[in-house]
Amino acid sequence: MADAQTPFVPKGERRFDSTQTCGYQPSTAGEACGKPGAWHVMWDAELDNSITCNEHMELIQRRWMYIDRHPITSDCTMPGALWIFLNDRCEYPSETSAEKAVVREVPA
Numbered sequence: 002m003a004d005a006q007t008p009f010v011p012k013g014e015r016r017f018d019s020t021q022t023c024g025y026q027p028s029t030a031g032e033a034c035g036k037p038g039a040w041h042v043m044w045d046a047e048l049d050n051s052i053t054c055n056e057h058m059e060l061i062q063r064r065w066m067y068i069d070r071h072p073i074t075s076d077c078t079m080p081g082a083l084w085i086f087l088n089d090r091c092e093y094p095s096e097t098s099a100e101k102a103v104v105r106e107v108p109a
């Protein structure tokens with residue numbers, strides 16, 4: 002390993018499309034992984050979040066800190082969807098979810 006071992010994941014460019022493919026990009030590679038996403042990972046309180054495949058979720062668990070994750074759903078990358086910590090998923094805001102759950106808006 003040439004790079005320093007820090008607990009903070011190196012963040013790539015924020016992606017503006019709503020694809021649900023793995024965004025993991027090794028520093029030596031020119032492109033993101035691109036496999037179908039399996040997990041939605043929240044990195045920090047700034048709500049930076051990523052889609053990742055099963056293989057790279059294992060790497061993330063060994064290597065980096067994150068504050069929450071859940072299996073990906075169709076709402077995950079939709080603009081305006083909220084990260085629902087208690088329900089372990091993203092979903093569109095509704096009166097019930099706003100009352101019952103700890104919610105944070107995920108930046109598009």
Ligand SMILES: [Zn+2]
Binds near residue numbers: 023035056057
């Ligand atoms: Zn991947």
Ligand SMILES: [Zn+2]
Binds near residue numbers: 041
């Ligand atoms: Zn999600």
